[in-house]
Amino acid sequence: MANIYSSLKHYLKTFAQRKNPHFEIELVCYRAPAGRPGSFVAQRSIEVKPLVFFKPSILVGILVSCLFLGTTRDALSDDFASVGLYQSFDELVTWAHAFETTNSDLVNLVEFGRSYQDRPLLALQISVQPGINDPTKPEFLFTAGLHAREVIGSQAAFQLAEHLVDGYRNGDPATMDSLAEREVWIVPNLNPDGRIRVEEGYSRQRKTMELFPGQNPNNYTRGVDLNRNFPHRWDQALSTVTDETYRGPSVLSTPEASSLWSILQDNDYFNDLWAAIDIHSGAETILAPWTSPTEFRDYPLPPEDRAKFDFLADTMSQLTGLSTDRLSYDSYGVLADSLYETFGAYAFVEEIFTGPWYYPYDYFKYFNPINQFGIDESVNDAIASAMFLISDDAFLIAIPEPSSLVILSLMGFLFILRLLEPGKDQGMSRAEARRRRG
Numbered sequence: 266m267a268n269i270y271s272s273l274k275h276y277l278k279t280f281a282q283r284k285n286p287h288f289e290i291e292l293v294c295y296r297a298p299a300g301r302p303g304s305f306v307a308q309r310s311i312e313v314k315p316l317v318f319f320k321p322s323i324l325v326g327i328l329v330s331c332l333f334l335g336t337t338r339d340a341l342s343d344d345f346a347s348v349g350l351y352q353s354f355d356e357l358v359t360w361a362h363a364f365e366t367t368n369s370d371l372v373n374l375v376e377f378g379r380s381y382q383d384r385p386l387l388a389l390q391i392s393v394q395p396g397i398n399d400p401t402k403p404e405f406l407f408t409a410g411l412h413a414r415e416v417i418g419s420q421a422a423f424q425l426a427e428h429l430v431d432g433y434r435n436g437d438p439a440t441m442d443s444l445a446e447r448e449v450w451i452v453p454n455l456n457p458d459g460r461i462r463v464e465e466g467y468s469r470q471r472k473t474m475e476l477f478p479g480q481n482p483n484n485y486t487r488g489v490d491l492n493r494n495f496p497h498r499w500d501q502a503l504s505t506v507t508d509e510t511y512r513g514p515s516v517l518s519t520p521e522a523s524s525l526w527s528i529l530q531d532n533d534y535f536n537d538l539w540a541a542i543d544i545h546s547g548a549e550t551i552l553a554p555w556t557s558p559t560e561f562r563d564y565p566l567p568p569e570d571r572a573k574f575d576f577l578a579d580t581m582s583q584l585t586g587l588s589t590d591r592l593s594y595d596s597y598g599v600l601a602d603s604l605y606e607t608f609g610a611y612a613f614v615e616e617i618f619t620g621p622w623y624y625p626y627d628y629f630k631y632f633n634p635i636n637q638f639g640i641d642e643s644v645n646d647a648i649a650s651a652m653f654l655i656s657d658d659a660f661l662i663a664i665p666e667p668s669s670l671v672i673l674s675l676m677g678f679l680f681i682l683r684l685l686e687p688g689k690d691q692g693m694s695r696a697e698a699r700r701r702r703g
């Protein structure tokens with residue numbers, strides 16, 4: 266079936282390009298879920314009408330072909346299985362155990378909880394003292410897979426683990442230094458249930474697989490958005506159960522989020538979370554708190570935190586080519602914001618890839634590269650950012666204090682703002698955050 270589709274696509278491309286060498290065509294056949302007939306869409310990359318080149322008879326031909334070919338959307342568009350370049354969750358689990366066994370001097374594998382459908386939630390501790398929480402060493406956390414369909418993130422996370430161990434074995438001085446002085450924690454997939462659904466061909470799944478009244482068990486409405494289930498301003502996140510950003514019935518309601526939160530507060534594992542990156546896709550940007558543009562504007566961070574965040578984000582941006590542009594929408598209950606608020610960690614959201622976005626939405630291709638070159642590029646971005654964040658260059662370099670004049674004027678400005686808008690005081694210093702942690 267896929268071959269017939271490819272031939273048709275090839276024919277149409279050749280036909281279109283003969284007419285105009287700059288013309289790009291993307292043909293998508295699919296069957297709508299409610300049994301609507303198959304349909305097609307022709308996309309173009311330049312400002313010409315997409316269908317003007319086709320005679321009516323050819324259009325009818327395409328339509329009939331699509332009706333015939335459009336048995337399932339998944340067979341005809343890209344999905345986890347058809348792309349075939351990504352490690353599955355089961356393979357990830359097998360890999361993680363083998364990785365620990367062969368590298369027991371550097372790697373400690375911890376199952377810190379079980380998902381809603383009882384799959385393992387795994388974390389890899391990578392340091393020269395695996396299995397030990399040395400209270401003199403700060404921790405660095407890399408998480409991925411909170412959103413099920415963003416498969417590239419988990420790929421980046423497990424390759425980061427391999428990169429660290431390879432670097433150490435090969436005697437790379439920076440890696441050896443980082444692993445000797447710091448403890449790196451990698452959670453390669455926090456949403457295994459949603460991930461399995463994506464692997465089964467439903468590329469739209471973002472949330473967990475827990476089912477709430479009002480949600481359709483068979484589509485994207487099902488579940489909780491893990492990246493809205495964390496404590497920071499959770500009450501302002503969306504409570505609509507059918508929305509893709511549903512926050513859940515209560516803060517940390519999901520076993521996935523609450524298990525992660527528990528291990529972060531467990532002194533057997535963590536004592537000083539210094540920095541973190543939560544890896545996503547669907548944009549190409551590095552975001553420091555606060556992730557919501559409204560909150561970012563209205564509740565500025567203390568200047569010393571802002572300066573350090575900016576330095577780290579700008580450097581990671583230069584290393585990767587990812588921007589530091591804010592997203593256009595507000596989001597609350599976000600993991601990175603919560604890590605900063607609760608632990609005082611320099612925590613980032615890193616969006617490492619985005620693909621084309623057009624109707625009918627091809628979710629897999631939008632959130633994930635579908636060729637090895639694209640995968641390598643995105644994975645390398647995630648690795649470059651992580652290697653910088655755990656390095657002396659990030660950890661040891663002091664950011665120059667803003668001059669006292671700047672601080673005085675800023676304080677005066679903030680004071681006036683506070684007089685005007687009482688109650689808006691969410692900015693918190695790292696010291697305050699640590700005190701609150703208790």
Ligand SMILES: [Zn+2]
Binds near residue numbers: 415545547
């Ligand atoms: Zn995401």
